Amino acid sequence: MEIIKKNLKAADSIASTSYAMARQTSKLINCRAEDIYITPFGVDTxxxxxxxxxxxxxxxxxxxxKLTPKYGIKYGILAINYLVNNLFAENKKNTKIKYLxxxxGPERAELEQLVKDLNLQDIIEFKGRxxxxxxxxxxxxxxxxxxTSVLDSESFGVAVVEAMACEVPVIVTDVDGFKEVVDNGKAGIMVPRKDYKAMAEQIYKLVKDSELRVKLGKLRENESLKSIIG
Structure with missing residues (x-):
């Protein structure tokens, strides 16, 4: 850590891939986040x-x-469990969903056991690297x-941006990096971190409404997310 601080302080200028990372860096070396240049990740369209x-x-x-605790995959699994056993409870047999x-990562065995404990093996599949x-x-x-990340150390959601480029509607947690990617909820659905029930409710809306999925996938800055999802 001291080597990182030394190198940062010796730099004539600093660039960051996100505002979230810039804020963390500013705290590390006691400088203004506004003085750090932002160069966001791009997507090859x-x-x-x-x-x-x-x-x-x-x-x-x-x-x-990566399957590590800070990325919160556990809460995605819990959201699917709540979706299937509560929101789709009356029509469970006709609910055709998959979670890939x-x-x-080091959490894989624990997550696989959770899926088994919840009896979701037919719905949730681990695809590996x-x-x-x-x-x-x-x-x-x-x-x-x-x-599904749970920590603000998620500095930028590259996979989220890539999904949006493919017109896939996104549901993300309210960690700092994701806030930037979905423009604080204007370009995607945002739920509180670790709140798997809130995530399940938003998944339910999209599963039930194919037109809504298309609209969110094609969301543009001049459209209102609130007017689309209600």
């Missing part, structure tokens, strides 16, 4: 774009993230993208 896919009847929900989790060149294809298989 020649790779990340909406593709025509032959989809079945299932609604596919997905996440792409891409990524590896995904090569970068296959991410656009995977995103286009999704009908809904979940960003």
């Amino acid at each position: 020649k790779q990340f774009y909406k593709r025509n896919m032959n989809k079945g009847n299932e609604i596919v929900i997905g996440s792409i993230k 989790i891409y990524g590896e 995904i090569p970068n060149n296959l991410v656009p294809q995977a995103l286009n298989e999704f009908d809904i993208f979940l960003g």
Whole structure:
């Protein structure tokens, strides 16, 4: 940490990929966040774009993230459990959804056990590590993208931006990096971190309404998210 501080203080100028990271950096070396240049991640729209896919009847929900506690995949699993056993309780047998989790990490065994304990093996599937060149294809298989992080150390939601470029509607938690990506809820649905019930309720809205999914996937700055989701 001291080496990082020394190097940052010795720099003539500092650039950050997000305002969230700039704020954390300013605290680290006692400088103004406003003096740090912001150079956000870009998305290669020649790779990340909406593709025509032959989809079945299932609604596919997905996440792409390292399986560690700070990324909150557990709360995505709990949201699916609440969705299936509460919001879809009366029509459970006819609820055709899948939750695909891409990524590896030290929490995988614990998350797999949680899925077994909740008896969700037929709905939730761990897909493992995904090569970068296959991410656009995977995103286009999704009908809904979940960003479930629980800490403000999530400095920028690259996978969220990539999903948005593919016109996949996104539901994210209110961590700092995601706030920037979805413009504080103007370009995607935002729920409180760890609030799996709130996430489930928003998933429910999108699962039930295909037109709403399309509208959110194509959301533009001049449209009102509130007017679309009510």
